[in-house]
Amino acid sequence: MTRLPDTEPPATEDGFDQLIHAPVRLRICAALNPVREIEFGALLTMLGISKSALSKHIALLTDAGYVTSRRAVRDTRQRLWLSLTRAGRSAYRTHVAALHRIVGDDRP
Template sequence: MNRPRPATPTAPGAPLPAAGLDEFLHTPARLNICALLAPAEWVLFSFLRDSIGTSDSALSKQLTTLEQAGFVEIRKDHNVRRQTSVRLTDNGRARFDAYLASLEDLVARARGAADSAQIRSGQG
């Protein structure tokens, strides 16, 4: 019995669903912040600001949003000229890691779809 096959990512014209991509993290500013925080324990506010190339107020707004969502912890050291440091929380790190895994899966599927298209067109 022939059943219709569901569309696969490698089928011509089939969409490549972004299943698992966290919409909250998918904004460029938040994604950049998390990427800079991921390999470190604590990161200075000034380093984040300079690395991202944004204003103090724009970065503060994004960090507050991330903090309210449980992604980051913000520490202010008033003994060292009001120095502010930021780190990913365990929850933030887990969600960022899950986002990266989903993104890597999406890229692998996209490359597989591109490879299949090249083979079908005789370019591979």
């Protein structure tokens, strides 16, 4: 997986975010946007990808400050819960608005 250079900001002036735009990361943000948090296993099932692939995408989003995680015990097992940060939610919504502008749909 390619990582964006540290010197290159993920979003352009128009809100298009290279980091979020990758298909799996876009789907992760879309899944996290309407909810407070999602358990890693549920997101894994929803996306239909491998644990390692999801972990790598989550790590990139976490490094950018877009996703946060917390560990909690549920059903006697340690679970990882994921949520968008305020910055992540804003970046996702701004990116979606940029995509709408690209395709000629000015919806917010």
